Amino acid sequence: MAEPDAARTAPQRRGSLKRRLLFLALLIMGLEAAGWLDDYIFNHRQRLLSALVMMRLDTQPIPALSDTSNNRELVLRDPADGPGAAEPYRIGGVEISGAGPWIGTRNVVPPDVVRDDQQRVFVIGGSAAFGFPYRYADTFSGILDRQFANDRLKILNAAQVGWTSGELAPLVDQAVRFYRPSAIVLMIGNNEWFHWQPVSQRGPEQVSAEDTPPREELSQNSITILKTLAHSRALAAIEYGLVQWMISSRQARQDEARRSAKRDQFESHHELAGSDYAVAMPLSPRQYDPSQWPVARQNYLDTFRANLGQMITVAREARVPIVLLTIPFNPRLSPAWKHRQPHSFDPEHREAVTTAIQAASRSVSEKQFAAGLETATIALSLDPHPAVLHYLKAQCLEGLERHEEAERAYAESRERMVGNLGSRLTINRIIRELARQNMLPMIDVQELFQQYGARRERYYNADLIHDDCHPTPLGHQLIAEALVPILRQAVGENSTP
Numbered sequence: 416m417a418e419p420d421a422a423r424t425a426p427q428r429r430g431s432l433k434r435r436l437l438f439l440a441l442l443i444m445g446l447e448a449a450g451w452l453d454d455y456i457f458n459h460r461q462r463l464l465s466a467l468v469m470m471r472l473d474t475q476p477i478p479a480l481s482d483t484s485n486n487r488e489l490v491l492r493d494p495a496d497g498p499g500a501a502e503p504y505r506i507g508g509v510e511i512s513g514a515g516p517w518i519g520t521r522n523v524v525p526p527d528v529v530r531d532d533q534q535r536v537f538v539i540g541g542s543a544a545f546g547f548p549y550r551y552a553d554t555f556s557g558i559l560d561r562q563f564a565n566d567r568l569k570i571l572n573a574a575q576v577g578w579t580s581g582e583l584a585p586l587v588d589q590a591v592r593f594y595r596p597s598a599i600v601l602m603i604g605n606n607e608w609f610h611w612q613p614v615s616q617r618g619p620e621q622v623s624a625e626d627t628p629p630r631e632e633l634s635q636n637s638i639t640i641l642k643t644l645a646h647s648r649a650l651a652a653i654e655y656g657l658v659q660w661m662i663s664s665r666q667a668r669q670d671e672a673r674r675s676a677k678r679d680q681f682e683s684h685h686e687l688a689g690s691d692y693a694v695a696m697p698l699s700p701r702q703y704d705p706s707q708w709p710v711a712r713q714n715y716l717d718t719f720r721a722n723l724g725q726m727i728t729v730a731r732e733a734r735v736p737i738v739l740l741t742i743p744f745n746p747r748l749s750p751a752w753k754h755r756q757p758h759s760f761d762p763e764h765r766e767a768v769t770t771a772i773q774a775a776s777r778s779v780s781e782k783q784f785a786a787g788l789e790t791a792t793i794a795l796s797l798d799p800h801p802a803v804l805h806y807l808k809a810q811c812l813e814g815l816e817r818h819e820e821a822e823r824a825y826a827e828s829r830e831r832m833v834g835n836l837g838s839r840l841t842i843n844r845i846i847r848e849l850a851r852q853n854m855l856p857m858i859d860v861q862e863l864f865q866q867y868g869a870r871r872e873r874y875y876n877a878d879l880i881h882d883d884c885h886p887t888p889l890g891h892q893l894i895a896e897a898l899v900p901i902l903r904q905a906v907g908e909n910s911t912p
Contacts, residue, residue, distance in 0.1 A: 446649045447647060447648060447649050449649065451648045460645055460648060460651040460652075460655075475714070476579070476581065476607065476714060476715045476718035476719070477579050477580075477581030477582060477718070478581050478718055478721070478722065479580070479581050479584035479585075479721065479722040479725045479726075480581055480582065480584055480585045486589065487524050487525055487589070487593045488522055488523070488524050489522070489523055489524075489573055489586065489589060489590075489594070490520050490521070490522055490523075490573070490575065491520065491521055491522075491523055491528075491571055491572055491573055492519070492520055492521075492545055492546065492551060492556065492572035492573075492574065493519035493520055493521045493551070494551045494552075494557065494560070495519060495551075496515070496517045496519050496550050496551050497517065497519035499515035499516070499517055500515055500516060504516050504548050506684060506687060506882050506883070507684050507685065507686055507687025507688070507749070507752070507882070507883070508685070508686065508687060509687045509881075509882075511548065511881050511882050512881065513549060513553070513887070513888060514548040514549060514881075514882075515548055515549065515550065516547055516548025516549075517547075517548065517549065517550050517551065518545075518547065518548075518576065519551075525593050525594055528569070528571060528594065529594055529595060530569075532567060533567050533568070533569050534567060534568045534569070534597040534906055535568075535569050535570075535571055535594060535595065535596050535597055536559070536563075536568060536569070536570050536571070536596065536597060536598045536599070536600060536902060536906065537571050537572075537573050537586075537590045537594070537596045537598075537599045537600070538555075538556050538570060538571070538572045538573065538574055538599075538600045538602070539573050539574060539583055539586050539587060539590070539599060539600070539601055539602075539603070539726075540574045540583065540600075540601060540602035540603045540605075540740075541574060541575065541576065541577065541578055541583075541602075541603060541604075541605045541606045542574070542576040542577065542605070542606075542884075542885060543574075543602060543605055543742065543743075543884055543885050543886060544556075544572070544574035544600075544602035544603070544740075545572065545574035545575065545576055546572070546574075546885075546891065547576055547885055548882070548885060549885075549887070549888055549891070551572075553888035553891060554572075554888075554891045555886075555891040555892075555894040555895040555898065556570045556572040557570075558891060558892060558895035559895050559898060559899070559902070562895065562899060563902075568597070568902075568906060571594075573586050573590065574602070577606055577609055578606060579606045579607055579609060579610075579722075580603050580604070580606075580607060580718070580719050580722035580723055580726075581718065581722050583603055583722075583726070584722050584725055584726050584729075587599060587601075587726040587729050587730060588729050590735075591729060591730060591733035591735050592733075596735050597735070597736070597905070597906045598735065598736040598737070598738060598902060598905040598906055599730055599735055599736070599737045599738070600737075600738045600740065600898065600902075601723070601726060601737060601738065601739050601740065602740040602742070602860075603723065603742075604719065604741075604742040604842040604843070604845075604846060605742055605836065605884050606835075607715050607716075607718075607719050607838075607842070608715060608834050608835040608836070608837065608838075609835050611711075611715070611834055611835065612754075612834075613698060613702065613703035613754055613755075613833065613834065614703070641654055681696050681751075681755055683752070683753050683754070684752065684753070684883075685749075685751070686749045686751065686752075687748070687749060687752075687882065687883070688745075688747045688748065688749055689747075689749055690749070690750065690776060690779065690803060690806045690807055690810060691776070692749060692751045693749060693750040693751035693755075693756050693802075693803045693806065694772060694773070694776045694803060694807075696751055696755050697755060697756065697757065697758040697769075697803075698754065698755035698756055698757045698758075698833065699755075700757070700762075702755075703757075705757035705759075705760045705800075705833070706760065708757075708760075708833050712837075712838060715838075716838065716841055716842070716845065719842065719845060720845050720849070723845065723846070723849055724849060727849060727853050727855065731853070736856075736905035736906075736908065737855055738855070738856050738857070738858070738898070738901055738902070738905065739846055739849070739850045739855055739856070739857040739858075740846075740857070740858050740860050740894070741843040741846050741847065741857070741858070741859045741860050741861050741862070742839065742842055742843055742846070742860065742861065742884075743860045743861045743863075743864045743876060743879065743880060743884075743886060743890065744826075744829055744836070744839045744861065744876070744880070744884055745875070745876055745880040745882070745883060745884060746809075746822055746825035746826050746828075746829060746875050746876065747809075747825055747875050748829065748836065748883050748884075749806075750802040750803050750806050750828055750832050751803075752832075752835075752836060752883060753834050753835040753836065754833055754834040754835070756801065756802050756803050756832065756833055757800075757801060757833060758772050758801055758803060758804075759798050759801060760798055760800040760801065761797065761798045761800075764797040764798050767794070767797060768794050768797055768798045768801065768804070771790050771791065771793065771794035771804070772794070772801070772803055772804060772807065774787075774790050775787045775790045775791045775794070775804070775807040775808075775811070776807060778790060778811070779807060779810045779811060779814070782814060784810075784811040784812075784814035784815045785811070785815065787807060787810070787811040787814075788808060788811035788812065788815070791804055791805075791807045791808040791811060792808065795808065800831055801831065802828045802829070802830075802831040802832040802833065802837070803828075805824055805825075805827045805828035805831055806824075806825065806828040808824045809821045809822075809824035809825040809827075809828060812824055813875075818872075818874040818875075819869075819874075821874070821875075822865070822874055822875060825875065826839065826840060827840075836883060836884060839861075843859075843861055847859065856901045856904075856905065858894065858897045858898065858901070860886075860893075860894055860897075863893055863894075863897060864876050864879045864880075864886075864890065864893070867879065867893060876890075878890075879893070
């Protein structure tokens with residue numbers, strides 16, 4: 416009798432296993448369906464992918480990516496905006512008035528936006544072109560959209576927060592291949608060093624703990640795994656929650672450090688303007704040899720020129736007019752906004768220059784601007800490279816109300832700044848050169864902003880950029896006004912819908 420019982424038990428076990436597997440499959444399908452619904456409402460997957468882009472680390476520039484694999488899907492800024500943040504937008508200890516930040520996006524394919532009775536202008540760039548952190552209606556894309564509403568002309572904002580020129584180049588390719596644009600507006604150049612880190616050439620055992628900044632980003636392998644898993648909308652929602660927790664934890668650490676005036680560990684975005692943090696937290700030569708920077712910087716600049724040149728060539732071969740915009744910047748942005756800064760590039764004069772930085776900083780804090788200017792000027796004759804030294808010179812000139820000279824000194828500090836948002840003058844020079852060489856229409860936005868401020872004696876883009884690099888609604892209004900006649904002419908000459 417035992418054998419028949421065993422024979423009956425085996426099918427029962429197989430049936431029980433099948434039911435469990437079926438239940439598990441239904442559970443997974445239910446969770447995935449809930450994930451898709453959640454993603455439809457809150458767009459968590461795209462927000463996750465954008466956050467992962469922001470957290471990547473690189474030490475080499477990204478060359479133009481030419482293969483779009485016939486991918487027709489684009490991510491556009493959503494004019495509907497969506498809800499803003501629950502808390503006011505603060506950065507570098509400063510609350511940015513009127514900012515959300517609003518980062519709503521939508522995925523489209525050509526049939527969603529290509530209309531035979533309508534022409535299309537694509538805006539491509541980074542967060543400044545996206546209009547971060549303001550409402551769509553307050554950005555130059557939204558303003559132009561309203562301006563051209565009766566002209567059968569649609570503005571499509573394909574800018575991507577945190578993307579470099581190498582990542583943006585395929586968007587130009589996609590636009591001209593699949594979306595039949597009447598013109599393209601390019602505003603790029605802020606993010607070339609976005610993922611760059613000052614990596615020591617010494618072994619980890621030779622670098623002290625205080626020289627190593629906290630690792631706030633994920634490794635490239637971790638990001639790749641998370642992006643792969645995010646194909647599941649359910650997992651994407653969970654990952655998004657974890658990433659947001661990491662970001663919130665980092666912000667809490669920064670806020671606590673700011674409240675306690677803590678100086679034993681470097682935090683990016685600690686100070687929006689000023690030199691105190693840059694003076695207190697130098698980039699030690701034990702962590703990064705500053706003599707490596709000129710070569711790394713030139714590598715990135717050459718790649719930016721090549722990437723922008725490829726975008727121009729792609730558009731020109733498709734007979735699509737292209738308009739270039741220079742990058743406006745906040746000249747008073749702290750040199751230590753993203754990275755510690757070297758206090759000296761010349762070992763021979765390191766001690767003298769470092770001493771001068773401390774002395775000039777004391778002069779600024781005591782409002783002894785003439786003495787501080789003399790100290791900074793002498794030090795710069797020994798070593799012209801430290802961004803901190805140029806910044807202290809600018810602060811002294813501003814204190815002496817020599818504003819035009821101060822603006823130039825602040826701009827030179829931005830030019831000399833190691834890492835992200837540095838090299839502003841050269842980036843804009845490359846844009847101007849390529850516009851001239853290719854006879855392209857260009858709006859020199861930085862010059863436009865400076866002229867606006869000079870006429871009103873409101874220097875340093877004070878009304879036009881309130882954070883690190885993003886135009887305010889007033890700045891966007893100026894850009895839109897300058898673009899209107901250029902786009903009317905470009906679209907008129909390329910009038911095929």
